[in-house]
Structure formats: C-alpha cells, structure tokens
Amino acid sequence: MDTSPTAIEKRLTTFRERCAQLGLALTPQRLAIYEVLASTGEHPGAEDIYQRLKPSIPSLSRGTVYRTLTLFESHHLVSRVHVSDEQARFDANLDDHHHLVCVRCQRVVDFQDARLDRLPFDEAAPGGFHVLGHRVHLLGLCPQCQEQV
Amino acid sequence: MDTSPTAIEKRLTTFRERCAQLGLALTPQRLAIYEVLASTGEHPGAEDIYQRLKPSIPSLSRGTVYRTLTLFESHHLVSRVHVSDEQARFDANLDDHHHLVCVRCQRVVDFQDARLDRLPFDEAAPGGFHVLGHRVHLLGLCPQCQEQV
DNA sequence: ATAAATGCAAAGGATTTGCCGTCAA
DNA sequence: TTGACGGCAAATCCTTTGCATTTAT
Numbered sequence: 001m002d003t004s005p006t007a008i009e010k011r012l013t014t015f016r017e018r019c020a021q022l023g024l025a026l027t028p029q030r031l032a033i034y035e036v037l038a039s040t041g042e043h044p045g046a047e048d049i050y051q052r053l054k055p056s057i058p059s060l061s062r063g064t065v066y067r068t069l070t071l072f073e074s075h076h077l078v079s080r081v082h083v084s085d086e087q088a089r090f091d092a093n094l095d096d097h098h099h100l101v102c103v104r105c106q107r108v109v110d111f112q113d114a115r116l117d118r119l120p121f122d123e124a125a126p127g128g129f130h131v132l133g134h135r136v137h138l139l140g141l142c143p144q145c146q147e148q149v
Numbered sequence: 150m151d152t153s154p155t156a157i158e159k160r161l162t163t164f165r166e167r168c169a170q171l172g173l174a175l176t177p178q179r180l181a182i183y184e185v186l187a188s189t190g191e192h193p194g195a196e197d198i199y200q201r202l203k204p205s206i207p208s209l210s211r212g213t214v215y216r217t218l219t220l221f222e223s224h225h226l227v228s229r230v231h232v233s234d235e236q237a238r239f240d241a242n243l244d245d246h247h248h249l250v251c252v253r254c255q256r257v258v259d260f261q262d263a264r265l266d267r268l269p270f271d272e273a274a275p276g277g278f279h280v281l282g283h284r285v286h287l288l289g290l291c292p293q294c295q296e297q298v
Numbered sequence: 299a300t301a302a303a304t305g306c307a308a309a310g311g312a313t314t315t316g317c318c319g320t321c322a323a
Numbered sequence: 324t325t326g327a328c329g330g331c332a333a334a335t336c337c338t339t340t341g342c343a344t345t346t347a348t
Contacts (some may be wrong), residue, residue: 025301025303025346025347026348027303027304027347029304030303046337047337059304059305060304060305061304061305062305062306062337062338063304063305063306063340064303064305066337066338066339067304067339068303070338070339082231082233082234083231084231085229085231086336086337087337087338088338100275100276100280102278103281109276109278113269116268116269119264119268119285120262120264120265125249125260125287125289126258126260127249127258127291127292128291128292128295129249129251129287129290129291129292130289130290130295131249131287131289132252132288132290133287133288134286134288135286136268136283136285136286137285137286138282138283139280139283139284140278140281140282141278141281143276143277143278146277174322174327176329178328179328195313196311196312208329209329210330210332211313211331212313212315212329212330212332213328213329213330215313215314216314216328216329217329219313235311235312236312237312
C-alpha cells in the first residue's frame with residue numbers, strides 16, 4: 001500500500017467524507033483508529049491498534065477498538081484480512097489487490113498485479129457456483145525471514 | 150473433493166501408511182476423526198467433527214479432537230482452511246487445489262483448475278519476497294444461496 | 299437536547315493446556 | 324514398565340455485549 005504522506009492524506013479526506021455521508025460521528029477514537037490503518041501497510045490486528053494508541057489516548061478501551069473496526073468494515077471503510085489462525089487483521093487499502101503472506105512471520109504485504117485480476121475462473125466454477133470475485137494469497141518468505149533460515 | 154468409496158478407501162490406506170511411518174498410534178479416535186475428513190468435502194470444523202462422532206464414541210472429548218487435528222496438520226495429513234472469522238476448518242484433500250467460498254453460507258468447495266496452478270506471480274513478487282506457493286479463493290454464491298436471494 | 303458513542307467489566311466462543319488415569323508395545 | 328494417548332476441567336486468547344456515562348452534532 002502506498003504510505004506516502006500524500007496518499008495518507010487522500011485516504012483521510014475520503015474517510016471524513018464517507019463518514020459524513022454515512023452519518024457516522026467523527027470521534028477522536030474513530031479518527032485515530034482509521035489513521036493507524038491509513039498510514040501503515042502492516043495490516044495490524046485490533047490489539048496492535050489498541051497498543052499503538054493507548055499511549056496517546058489513555059482512556060481508549062479495547063471494546064471501542066473492536067466495535068469501531070467492525071463498524072468500519074460493515075461500511076466498507078476498511079477490510080478484514082484472514083491470514084492464519086491468529087487474530088483478525090485490518091486493511092485500509094480498498095483498491096483491488098492481493099496479498100503476499102510470509103509463512104514464517106505472518107507478515108502480510110499488499111500487492112497489485114493486473115494479470116492476477118482477471119483469472120480464467122468464470123467458466124471454471126463447478127457445481128453452479130456463481131463467482132463474484134477472487135483473492136490470491138501468495139505464500140512465501142519475506143526478505144527478513146529468508147536471511148534467518 | 151472426490152468422495153467416491155474408492156477415493157475414500159485410498160485416502161484411508163495412505164493415512165494408515167503415513168501413521169506407521171511417522172510412528173503415530175492408530176487409535177480409534179484418530180481413525181474416526183480422519184474418516185470424517187476423508188469422506189466429506191464439507192471442510193468441517195473441530196466442533197462439527199466432535200458432534201458427528203459423539204454418538205458413536207460417547208467418551209470422545211473435544212480436547213482430543215483439537216489435539217488430533219493439530220497433530221494431523223503438523224504432519225501434513227490434513228490441512229487447515231481459513232475462511233472467515235469463525236472456527237478453523239479442516240480438509241483431507243492434499244492435492245493442489247483452490248477453494249470456492251460462499252459469501253453467504255460460508256460453504257467451502259474444493260476445485261481444481263490447472264490454469265490457476267501456474268499464475269504469473271513469480272516475477273510479480275515485490276520487495277524481495279520469495280514466493281513458494283499460492284492459494285486462490287473464489288468468492289461467490291453457492292447454488293442454494295443463489296435461490297434464496 | 300438527544301441519539302449515538304465510549305469505557306468498563308462481564309460474558310462468550312474457540313482453542314489450548316495440565317494433570318492423571320489408561321492402554322499398548 | 325513406560326511412554327504415548329485420551330478424558331476432563333481449568334485456563335487462555337480473541338472478541339462481543341450490557342449498562343451507565345459522556346460526547347458529537
């Protein structure tokens with residue numbers, strides 16, 4: 001995900017607009033939670049976000065983080081990523097994209113490749129399944145984990 | 150997954166062999182748990198398996214089901230499927246395959262398509278990621294859920 | 299002002315774990 | 324007999340929820 005200041009700004013602007021449209025209150029907690037997601041490509045989980053914000057917002061509670069993330073997801077402001085078993089992880093990148101998953105450290109990196117966006121699956125769907133979309137997970141080792149092997 | 154009697158038999162035979170090779174005891178519980186997985190394409194979760202076996206093995210405990218599934222997975226006798234948030238689900242189909250996931254009822258169906266087995270991703274991996282394999286999830290509606298919409 | 303949002307703590311579900319009795323090699 | 328295995332219950336981890344209070348619009 002592009003995490004340049006410009007791209008982050010853009011995401012935040014869109015976020016404020018969408019909240020207004022949706023009639024969602026723009027509380028400091030919500031803004032802070034969204035900011036964390038908008039400015040990282042790390043796909044943090046609820047607990048990660050809670051820990052990152054606790055110092056600056058001491059009153060913040062886990063419940064709010066969970067509730068807010070679920071709310072954001074239901075309004076398609078962020079998406080939920082299921083990697084391995086562990087906790088759910090979140091992503092503010094709403095562009096069509098796929099994921100590289102490190103099988104060792106579980107790091108998740110977005111990547112885009114037009115060639116993977118149109119797969120020959122429509123005709124392939126067996127059993128009358130009606131395919132709406134697809135997700136590709138590339139499993140492998142991130143640079144850091146390659147060194148440690 | 151092919152659930153014809155012949156295919157199931159074949160899986161069971163392989164399973165027994167692998168257990169012997171690995172020095173794993175072939176207990177009634179383990180066999181029963183594997184049989185459930187070998188004879189269904191439903192990708193049941195631990196609780197599903199427990200419920201299905203409880204009537205025939207009243208002494209069975211959840212702990213054993215969980216422990217056994219984890220053991221199987223660590224020896225690559227079954228694989229763990231992460232669909233949505235809910236519980237982990239298991240699959241005795243070890244052939245290379247992908248998954249159709251119903252976004253409505255969460256049904257998971259295996260499917261194979263040679264065209265999806267070689268994707269143009271090797272060169273695509275950004276940031277020095279070393280890609281070892283990939284998984285394609287096709288998201289859509291199963292026949293039953295299409296009718297209910 | 300008023301409905302919505304937060305904090306807190308308790309509840310919930312899925313899974314793991316420790317302990318002890320049991321069983322098979 | 325001896326280590327592996329299963330049953331049971333307690334513990335753990337992640338997440339949701341109810342309720343009283345505070346806040347955004």
